[in-house]
Amino acid sequence: MRYIFDLHQTMVDEHLILVYEGEFTQEITKSVLAMAERNMDSTGEESTIKRKVFNVMVECLQNIVKHADHEDRDNAAIFLIGRNDDNYHIISGNPIKTDEKEKLSASLEQINSLDKDGLKQLYKNIIKNTEISDKGGAGLGFVDMARKSGRKLVYEFVDTNNGTSFFCLKCSIPRA
Template sequence: MQLNNIIFVYQGEVTADLVSSILQMVENKLEGEGEDRKVKKRVFNVMVECLQNVYHHLDALPPTDPSNPVRDKTALLMIGREEKDYFIITGNHVLNDRIPDLKARLDRINRASKEELKQLYQEVLTGTGFSEKGTAGLGMIDIARKSGQRLGYDFHPVNEKYSFFSLEARVSRIPEK
């Protein structure tokens, strides 16, 4: 990954206003560079879900304990472009005991075919599917549908309580026919 491929990178606290500003900025940038309309919309859609996922996750956390060495309300957001793909990467701390559930969900999404993802989306949307809390589950499925590629992820251990969770979604720059 070369530095000039990066459209935007941010590390810090994530507020609703910040999410709005990033969306606006990246949208203007895509607009200005005359990116294909369909690609632009997909990138924007995936970006909205990725950023809002992180925002909702951090927003739901209790206030940070000052004695906590892990800045659990801090996130990493990065958007960039390579020859074939746009990539959207988010990173945030998660409690280790949440990892099995997250991992199972991501693996299930990554294993699903296009048709299965559609079915999964409808099940979660109508609340008839496997137990999913809120709309966070829907967000991940939507990202996978719009991306059309496997979601990349990693859990990097920080200490006995936390890991750093990173998620990468890619959107092809070549509009499918």
């Protein structure tokens, strides 16, 4: 039973207010959003911050829903929300095919290299030229997360031993 205490301690140490692990669907997305909204309402969070957190959460959760392989039970993902005095942290982790790693990191590096105006330009270029993919995405999720948070996206790939990589992403929203 030790792991229960360890998990609890990790959540306390990392200031995590919500952790969800498992399958991701639109229904789960709505439930997680509702829980996080209630939490922010009960702590009297400012509406501008609440909106940004909501926004980043939606993109993050829907990214996982769209890219998860629902046939594969080993494909479960994790979603976390952290909050300390200065920031909200929206964090996700999901398995990806190792060959997707390069494309993902190139896209994230490009986003992280841009300033506010650069991101606006990139957003406009993509929205003008994109088609909705068969997975339902517009290819704008990461750009939007970077714009709404005003921060760089922090990411890491953890190689697993079954030929996949675990993609960890953190987007922070300042509370000030």
